[in-house]
Amino acid sequence: MNEIIRLEQIKREFIVGEEVVRALRGVSFTITQGEFVTIMGTSGSGKSTLLNILGCLDVATSGEYYLDGVSVRQMSKNDRATLRNRKIGFIFQNYNLLPKTTSIENVELPLMYNRHVSHSERRERAIAALKEVGLGDRLTHRSNQLSGGQMQRVAIARALVNDPVIILADEATGNLDTRTSYEVLALFQRLHRDGRTILFVTHNPELASFSSRTITLRDGRITSDIRNDRIASAAEVLAAMPKEEEE
Amino acid sequence: MDISNLLKICIKALLNNKMRCFLTMLGIIIGVASVIAMLAIGNGSKQSIRAEIGSMGSNMIMISPGNGRFGGVRQSGSSMQTLKLSDYESIVRQASYIDKITPTVQSSGQAVKGAKNTPTSIYGVNEQYLDIRGYEIASGSCFTESDILHANKVCIVGQTVVNELFSDGTDPLGQTIRFGKIPMKIIGVLASKGYNSMGQDQDDLLIAPYTTVQKRVLAINYIQGITASALSEEYTDQAIDEITKILQTNHNIRIGQDNDFNVRSQQEMMETMSSVMDMLTVLLAAVAGISLIVGGIGIMNIMYVSVTERTREIGLRMSIGAKGRQILLQFLIESIIISVAGGLIGVVLGVAAAKIIALFGTPTAVSTFSIVLSFLVCVFTGVFFGWYPARKAAGLNPIDALRYE
Structure with a gap:
């Protein structure tokens, strides 16, 4: 299996005034292609810092990080920007869609920063990504005309459109109600089955059973790293739920 | 991107x-x-x-009597009598940058024709005045040197005066009008020039031989000004210098003394x-x-x-x-x-x-x-x-x- 992410003794320290805050105190793990990893931890455990480093938004104070075989630590800001553009798909808790902008335009955005993608190819890929997340009938809807679940699915399509080696989701279901959360989770599971590598950061322990592996962080260290052979199906949970309309 | x-x-x-x-x-x-x-x-x-200003003639030079002292009292230029016909004559003789030149005397008064009358000004000049100021004669002709020599009672009228006095449409040429008490025969009519930038009506005037205005209208023997034109615009400064020197000699003005005349060019005004x-x-x-x-x-x-x-x-x-x-x-x-x-x-x-x-x-x-x-x-x-x-x-x-x- 291809190694997508390799962390070697990643440490990250912040200097706040006189004090040194150690957010990460030596984190090492590897993620191979096709894994669906949940990173769990309470607030202050360092999971956000870890996500920023994995997403090439931040660099470690020490330790090595290889993304798809490339060392990130020595890269310049601009090179990291290009790396993010080509290899990473971000999904945020609050969707971060551009306001008053259509689904297609939102999804096209990452490709706008890639000069090798032509106008027509950009559009085709955006439409394909939106169809993949089941929004083929919402192509020209503006972001303010969509529900929370739909907005998050547009955001997922945006993360898929550049065909990234890994999808980083930060509390992707945090703003959604239970039912929509499971819908989005089911979508993630489908993407996982299709061979995507997904890293899902959450503080919600319930979500762990839906992924193939759970890494738990505490005080900047990994406290457990468990493989899950019996992945629960979000689609089944969804089917078992009473329909909202009937309530 | x-x-x-x-x-x-x-x-x-x-x-x-x-x-x-x-x-x-x-x-x-x-x-x-x-x-x-x-x-x-x-x-x-x-x-x-x-x-x-350009339409008035951009190479025009105006010489007027300057402020002077009269028994210790400063006098305004217009009341001075320092410019004489001899000044005009010596400029004509000596100046080399001057193209056309005329002495000027001027008076205001009432022009009368029959029952109609209008207030206007009469300019006493020689025949070169028309060229200097850019006036053209629409009909008739200008007065001659002989008219100037004999102070003949002839005049050229501007359009405004024609409109006032001949509103019934009769041809003004050959008619006799009065300016004040002096009867004058109209020998020419000026083409209209309209208003100038100061808002003056440039057609509201009579032009007559300067001798006529001097002797018959004003009864003076000095002149009120001299108007000249330089050979061309670029010679204006030389022309002014030249005229200044001639007049200084004529008026016995020593170095350091104030001139009792002013020489100004149209170009200066324009600037x-x-x-x-x-x-x-x-x-x-x-x-x-x-x-x-x-x-x-x-x-x-x-x-x-x-x-x-x-x-x-x-x-x-x-x-x-x-x-x-x-x-x-x-x-x-x-x-x-x-x-x-x-x-x-x-x-x-x-x-x-x-x-x-x-x-x-x-x-x-x-x-x-x-x-x-x-x-x-x-x-x-x-x-x-x-x-x-x-x-x-x-x-x-x-x-x-x-x-x-």
Whole structure:
């Protein structure tokens, strides 16, 4: 299996005034292609810092990080920007869609920063990504005309459109109600089955059973790293739920 | 990211905030429009004054008696009797830069024909006066040297006088009118010249031999002035020097003493008027320019607000691969679009305003220079005032920007 992410003794320290805050105190793990990893931890455990480093938004104070075989630590800001553009798909808790902008335009955005993608190819890929997340009938809807679940699915399509080696989701279901959360989770599971590598950061322990592996962080260290052979199906949970309309 | 993508993003962002975008533009629109309109008014007035003065003869030189002392009391120039016919004659004899020259005497009074009369002025000159002032004879002829020699009672009349005295349509040629008590035969009618820049009616006059006016109207033996024309415009200064020297010798004025005469050229007047108008134009443009700066500050203000408001968007763009430079360009281009679009609308409005002002009688002239200038100032304003907000946007940390509430 291809190694997508390799962390070697990643440490990250912040200097706040006189004090040194150690957010990460030596984190090492590897993620191979096709894994669906949940990173769990309470607030202050360092999971956000870890996500920023994995997403090439931040660099470690020490330790090595290889993304798809490339060392990130020595890269310049601009090179990291290009790396993010080509290899990473971000999904945020609050969707971060551009306001008053259509689904297609939102999804096209990452490709706008890639000069090798032509106008027509950009559009085709955006439409394909939106169809993949089941929004083929919402192509020209503006972001303010969509529900929370739909907005998050547009955001997922945006993360898929550049065909990234890994999808980083930060509390992707945090703003959604239970039912929509499971819908989005089911979508993630489908993407996982299709061979995507997904890293899902959450503080919600319930979500762990839906992924193939759970890494738990505490005080900047990994406290457990468990493989899950019996992945629960979000689609089944969804089917078992009473329909909202009937309530 | 190529520039067309960037432009698309910018236009999209601006269209998402049409009202704000328009209001920001308004500052620039008003600034540019007023700069163009003001410069047009300034230029228009200047051009019309130059044209008026030019039509009087730009190489014209006027010699008048200067301020002098009479028993210790300073006298006004017009009451002085220092210019004599001999001065005129010596200039004619000695000056080499002079083309045409005439002595002038002038009087005001009532011109009468039958039951009709009109107040007017009579100019006593020689036959060269018409060429110097640019008058043309529409019908009839000018008086001759013999008329001057004998102080014949003949005159040439201006259109205004003709209109007043011959309103019934009779041909004024050959008719006799009275100026004061002196009967005069009309031998010529002047072509109309209209009003000059000072608002004087240039057709409200009689022209007669200077001897006639001196002897029969005013009963004086001095002259009130000399009007001459230099060989051409560029010889005006030499001509003035020459005349000054001749008159100084004639009047026995020693070095260091005040001249008892003035020599002025039309060109000098034109330059004085032009410089006054230039100053006025600069003043108007400065006032308008200030409003352009205020407009620019408006852009800066809005771009700052916009950067703050769109912090999360900037964070998102960075996280999906936008480089700092691309964010900088995006915001810079947005402010340039606002200022350039505002500038274009301002140019159109400014030109329209100038045309409308012209309809109300104030002469205006829109110069290409003012359009190019204000447009360039606009682009500059966009870059200058857009730079700092754009820098702020580009300098944001994507992690913080994404979390910004």
